[in-house]
Amino acid sequence: MNTRAPMIEFQDVHKYYGEYHALRGITATIRAGEFFSLLGPSGCGKTTLLRTIAGFEGISSGAVLIDGKSMENVPANKRPTNMVFQSYAIFPHLTVAQNVGFGLRRDARSKAEKDKLVEEALEMVGLKGYGPRAAHAMSGGQRQRVALARALILKPKVLLLDEPLSALDKKIREQMQVELIKLQREVGITFVLVTHDQEEALVMSDRIAVMFEGEIAQLADPETLYRRPNSRRVADFIGVMNFLPASVTGEANGHIQVEAAGLGAFEIEAAQASAAPAGGQASIGFRPETLTILYEGQTPLDRETPGTIEEVVYYGDMTYYDVKLDGVDVPVRISMRNVFGRPVLDIGTRTRVAWSPGALVLFR
Amino acid sequence: MKLPSLRIYAFAYLAFLYAPILLLPIFAFNDGTIIAFPLKGFTLDWFSQMFANDTLGRAVRNSMIIAGSTAVLATAFGIFAARAGTRFSFPGKGPIMGLIMLPLVLPEIMIGGSLLLVLLAIGIELSILTVILGHVLIATPYTIAILNTAFASLDRSLEEAAYDLGEGKLSTFRLITLPLVLPGIISSMLIAFTISLDEFIIAFFLAGNEPTLPTYIFSQLRFPKQIPMIMALGTCLVLLSIILLTIAEYVRRRGLKKTGAKDTGGFL
Ligand SMILES: Nc1ncnc2c1ncn2[C@@H]1O[C@H](COP(=O)(O)OP(=O)(O)O)[C@@H](O)[C@H]1O
Ligand SMILES: [Mg+2]
Numbered sequence: 001m002n003t004r005a006p007m008i009e010f011q012d013v014h015k016y017y018g019e020y021h022a023l024r025g026i027t028a029t030i031r032a033g034e035f036f037s038l039l040g041p042s043g044c045g046k047t048t049l050l051r052t053i054a055g056f057e058g059i060s061s062g063a064v065l066i067d068g069k070s071m072e073n074v075p076a077n078k079r080p081t082n083m084v085f086q087s088y089a090i091f092p093h094l095t096v097a098q099n100v101g102f103g104l105r106r107d108a109r110s111k112a113e114k115d116k117l118v119e120e121a122l123e124m125v126g127l128k129g130y131g132p133r134a135a136h137a138m139s140g141g142q143r144q145r146v147a148l149a150r151a152l153i154l155k156p157k158v159l160l161l162d163e164p165l166s167a168l169d170k171k172i173r174e175q176m177q178v179e180l181i182k183l184q185r186e187v188g189i190t191f192v193l194v195t196h197d198q199e200e201a202l203v204m205s206d207r208i209a210v211m212f213e214g215e216i217a218q219l220a221d222p223e224t225l226y227r228r229p230n231s232r233r234v235a236d237f238i239g240v241m242n243f244l245p246a247s248v249t250g251e252a253n254g255h256i257q258v259e260a261a262g263l264g265a266f267e268i269e270a271a272q273a274s275a276a277p278a279g280g281q282a283s284i285g286f287r288p289e290t291l292t293i294l295y296e297g298q299t300p301l302d303r304e305t306p307g308t309i310e311e312v313v314y315y316g317d318m319t320y321y322d323v324k325l326d327g328v329d330v331p332v333r334i335s336m337r338n339v340f341g342r343p344v345l346d347i348g349t350r351t352r353v354a355w356s357p358g359a360l361v362l363f364r
Numbered sequence: 365m366k367l368p369s370l371r372i373y374a375f376a377y378l379a380f381l382y383a384p385i386l387l388l389p390i391f392a393f394n395d396g397t398i399i400a401f402p403l404k405g406f407t408l409d410w411f412s413q414m415f416a417n418d419t420l421g422r423a424v425r426n427s428m429i430i431a432g433s434t435a436v437l438a439t440a441f442g443i444f445a446a447r448a449g450t451r452f453s454f455p456g457k458g459p460i461m462g463l464i465m466l467p468l469v470l471p472e473i474m475i476g477g478s479l480l481l482v483l484l485a486i487g488i489e490l491s492i493l494t495v496i497l498g499h500v501l502i503a504t505p506y507t508i509a510i511l512n513t514a515f516a517s518l519d520r521s522l523e524e525a526a527y528d529l530g531e532g533k534l535s536t537f538r539l540i541t542l543p544l545v546l547p548g549i550i551s552s553m554l555i556a557f558t559i560s561l562d563e564f565i566i567a568f569f570l571a572g573n574e575p576t577l578p579t580y581i582f583s584q585l586r587f588p589k590q591i592p593m594i595m596a597l598g599t600c601l602v603l604l605s606i607i608l609l610t611i612a613e614y615v616r617r618r619g620l621k622k623t624g625a626k627d628t629g630g631f632l
Contacts, residue, residue, distance in 0.1 A: 041577035056524055077530050092623035093543045103529035136624030154529065 006068070007032040007158060007190045008053060013062035015048055015214075022048045023059070025216040030192060031207075032157075035184050037193045039201040040211035041237070047086075049211070050160050055079045055190065067157055083160040086167070086303040088143045090135045096122070097131030099146050103154040120147040124183070136236060141172045150181075159184075161193045165200065177203055181195055191363075199236045200228065210234050230274045232283065232363045241316040241361075242332040248282055248364060258362060263305060263326030273362040282364035288335035290359035293321060293351050295342060301352035302335035309333075309349045313323040319344050323353055385602060392596040397589055410596040423580035426492050427561055430576060434499040434560035435553040439502065442507030442544075442552055449508075449516040468505040475502060476569040483570070490572030498566035503556040510555060515547025523525070544623060547616040554612045558605075577601075 008030040015023035022045050030036045038046040050066055055076030064071045080333060083104070088171060091099050101118040109117075122128055125145035130138075140145060144164060148304065151159055164180075165173045181204055186193045195201050201208045202222040207220040217229045229235035249265070250257035256273055259265045293309075312324035312329050314339035319338055322331040334353065338344065345351065381531050391399050414420060427447065447453075447520035449461055467475060480490075518541065526536040542549075563579040571579060581597070584590040 054528060056528075076524070077527050077532065083525070083528050085521040085525060087521050089521040090523060091525070091540060093619075102526065106530050134622075134624065150525075150529070174395060193533055286469075 004034045005032070006064065007034075009063075010066040011048075011051075011063040011065070013049075013052060013061045013064060015045075015052065015062045016058065022214050023052070025214060025331045026062070026214075028216055028219055030158075030190060031169065032190055032205040033205055035181065035191045036119040037191070037195055037201040037208045039195055039198060039208050040239075042196055044211045045214040046211055047162055048164055049191060049195050049213075050083075050194050051081075052073060054081050056171065056176045080157040081160055082154055082156040082158075084144070084147045084151050084162065084164045086162045086164070088147040088164075090138070090143050090146055092136035092327065094135055096127065096133050096135050096138065098148055099135050100131075100153055101151045102150060114134070117153055118149075121153040124152070125149045125184075126179075130222050137287075144168065144176065146262040148183070152183075152189070156189065158192060161191065163194055163196070164196070167350050173200075176231055180204060187223075195270070202238070210237060212237075226287070228272070228274075228361060229285075230276075232285070235361065236284050236362070239339050240288050240333055242288065242291075242330075243283045243285050243363075244328060244330070244332070246282050246284045246362070248362070256362065258282075258284065258357075260285065261329070262325045263303075265354070266303070268360065268362060272360065273360075273364065274295055278284060282362060285363060286332065286355065288320065288333045290355065291323075291334040293323070293334055293336055293345065294354050298354075300352075302354065302356035302358070304352045304354045307351060307353050308346055309347055309351055312342060312344065312347055321345065323351065325353060375492055388413075388595050388598040388602060390391050391592060392599040394592065397592055399595070400589055410592040413593050414596045416592070419575055421427075423575035423577050427536075427577040428576050430492050430495050430499060430567070431557045431560040433496045435557040436502050437496070437500045438457065438507045438556040439511070439549060439552045440505035440510045441504045445504075445508045446511035446515045447541075449512060450518075451520070465505045465509065468509075469501050472502060472563070472565045473517060476566040479566070480569045492568055492576075493572060494572070494573050496569040498570050499556075501562040502563070503559045503565065506555050507552040510552045511545065511548050514545040518544055529530070543619075547619040550612050550616050550619075554608065556595060557608075 006029045010026045010028045013023055013026040016019070018023060022117070036047060040046050048057055052059050053066070053071075055071065055074060055078075071079060091102065094102070094170065097115075097118050100121050101114055104114045104117065107114065115293075118131060119128070122131060125148050126140065127145050127149065129145075135143070135146060143274070144167075149165070161180075165176050168176060177200060182189075182341070193204065202225070205222055207219065207221050208225055209216045210225065212233060218225060218234045225238055229238060229241075232241075235241040235243075244259050244260050246260035246263075248256060249259050251270070253269050254270045256268050256270055257265065288337070288360040290329050292300075294304060306326075307325040309321050310324050311320075313320040317338060318338050321334045321336065323334055324331045332353075367422040390403070392410055393406055393408070394403050395409070396404035422535070445461075445464055448459070476498060477496075478502070483490065483494055522544070523536050523542050526540045531539060562578055564582065567583075568579050575583075577597075581594055584594055
C-alpha cells in the first residue's frame with residue numbers, strides 16, 4: 001500500500017450546532033495506512049470531527065473526502081468506515097459471536113464462511129473461543145476487543161476509535177495501546193484515534209492533529225510535536241515545558257539572536273522559532289529533560305547557569321527538581337534519571353544547570 | 365422497625381387491600397344468593413350461569429377487543445412519542461410533550477363527555493371503535509411515561525453502531541432498539557390493557573348499545589339475584605390478571621437477564 005496516498009481529506013470543514021461553532025475550518029489530510037490521532041482537551045471538537053468521517057454528523061460547509069470520493073450524501077451505513085465507540089456499544093442481548101458477525105448479516109457468504117470470519121476476527125483480538133458467551137457479561141477490556149473485532153471484520157478502509165481506552169484502568173490501557181499499534185500494523189488499515197491523553201497520542205500515532213476550540217493548532221508527527229510545538233498552547237498541552245521571558249535582538253541568515261534574563265545572550269536557528277510572530281513579549285521554552293543538573297566535577301556540553309533547588313519530587317526511576325536559576329524569576333522544572341551511585345539532591349542545594357540553546361523553542 | 369404497631373399497620377393495610385378480593389371466590393362457590401356468612405354449601409351454578417349468559421359473553425368479547433386494541437395502539441403511540449422525546453430536540457418539544465401527558469390529570473368524565481359531544485357533532489356512530497379511541501387517549505400518557513424510561517436508558521451509540529455496521533434505520537430498530545426496550549413495551553401493554561379493561565366512564569359514554577365488562581357489571585348490580593354470578597366473574601378476572609401478570613413478568617425478567625440490565629422494578 002502506498003502510504004503517501006491521502007485516505008481522508010478535510011476541506012475547510014465547518015460545523016455549527018445551532019449557534020455554536022463546533023468545527024472552525026478544518027483542513028487536513030490523513031494518509032492511507034497511518035495511525036492518526038486527534039488530540040485535544042475535552043470539548044474541542046474531536047468527537048465531532050470523527051463523526052463527520054463516520055457520517056453520523058453532517059457538516060455545515062466544506063467537504064470530507066474518503067479515498068478521493070466526496071462523502072456528501074453518503075450515509076453512515078454506506079461509508080467505508082467502521083467505528084469503535086467510546087462506550088463500545090456492544091449489543092447486550094447478543095452473544096459475542098453475534099456481535100462480531102453483526103456486520104456480515106447483509107453479506108451473501110454462507111453461514112460456514114461467516115462463522116470462520118468471526119472466529120478469525122476473535123482470534124485476532126485475543127478472544128478465541130469466547131464466541132458463544134453473552135456479550136453483556138464481558139469485562140471492560142474484553143468488550144473493547146469485541147468492539148474492535150466487530151468493526152474490523154468488515155475490512156473498512158478506515159477504523160475510527162473514539163477514546164477507546166479511556167474507560168480502562170492504567171495497566172490494561174497500556175497493554176491495549178501496544179496491542180492496538182500491533183494490530184494496526186498487521187491489518188494495514190488507516191486508524192483515526194480520538195484521545196485527550198497526550199501520552200497515549202505520542203505513544204501510538206504516526207501523526208497527531210492537536211485541536212483547540214474547533215481548530216487544528218498543529219498537525220505533525222509525535223517527535224516534531226514534542227520538540228517543536230508551534231505555539232505555547234500546544235507546548236503546554238503536550239508534556240511539560242518551562243517558559244522563560246526572552247527578547248529577540250537580531251535575525252539574519254537563518255539565525256536568531258535572543259537574550260533572556262539569567263541566561264544571557266545566545267543564538268538559535270530560525271527553525272527553532274514557532275511560526276508566526278505574534279508581537280509582544282517573546283518567550284523561550286525548555287522541556288524538563290533538556291536541562292541537566294551538574295554534579296561535582298561534571299562539565300556542561302554547552303552552557304551552564306547556577307541556581308538553587310526549591311523542590312524535589314521523587315518518582316523512583318526519575319526525580320523532578322524545581323530549580324530557581326540565578327537572575328530568573330520563575331523556577332524551572334528539571335527531570336533527571338536516577339542513576340545508581342548518584343544521590344537525590346536536597347532542597348536548598350546550590351547547583352549548576354546545564355542547558356543548550358539548540359534544545360529550546362522560541363515563541364514570539 | 366421492631367415496633368409492633370408498624371407490623372399491625374402493615375397487616376391491616378394488606379387485609380384492607382386483599383380481603384375483599386378473597387371474598388370473591390368464597391361467594392362465587394357459595395350455594396346461596398345472599399352475600400353473607402355463614403356459608404351455605406358448595407356449588408358451580410354461578411359459573412355455569414355465567415358461561416350461559418349471552419350478554420355477558422358479548423361484554424367479555426367487547427372488552428377483550430377494546431383492551432387488546434388499546435394496549436397495542438397506545439403502546440405504538442407511546443413508542444413513537446418516547447423515541448422522539450428522548451432522541452431528538454425540536455422547537456416546542458417541552459409544551460408538546462406536556463400537552464401529550466395532560467390526559468393523565470384530566471378528569472375522565474370531562475374527556476368522555478367532550479369526546480361524546482365531538483363524535484355526535486361530526487356524526488360518527490358510537491361503537492366499540494369509539495371506546496377504543498377514548499381508551500387510547502387516556503392510556504397513551506401512561507405508556508409514554510413507561511417507555512420514556514426504557515428509551516432513556518438505551519445507549520444511543522448502540523443504534524449508531526448497528527447503522528455503522530451497514531444496517532438501515534428500520535432494521536436497526538428491529539434488531540437493536542426493539543429487543544432492548546421489550547421489557548418496557550411489555551409493561552406498557554400490560555398497563556394499557558388493565559386501564560382499558562376496567563375503565564367505566566368513557567365506555568359508558570361512548571359504547572352506544574355495546575356492553576363492556578364494567579358497564580355490564582354495573583348494570584347487573586341492581587339485581588341482587590345476579591350478584592353471585594358477578595362474584596364468579598370477578599373470580600375469573602382476578603385469576604386472569606394473575607396469569608397475565610405472571611407471564612408478563614416472566615418475559616420481562618428473561619429480557620433483563622439476557623441483556624444483563626439492572627432490574628429497575630417491574631410489577632411483581
Ligand atoms: N449534538 C450536539 N448538540 C449541541 N452541541 C454539541 C453536540 N455535540 C457536541 N456539541 C458541542 O460541541 C463541542 C465539541 O464536542 P465534542 O466533539 O464532543 O468534543 P470532544 O470530543 O473534543 O470532547 C462541545 O462544546 C459540545 O458541547
Ligand atoms: Mg469526545
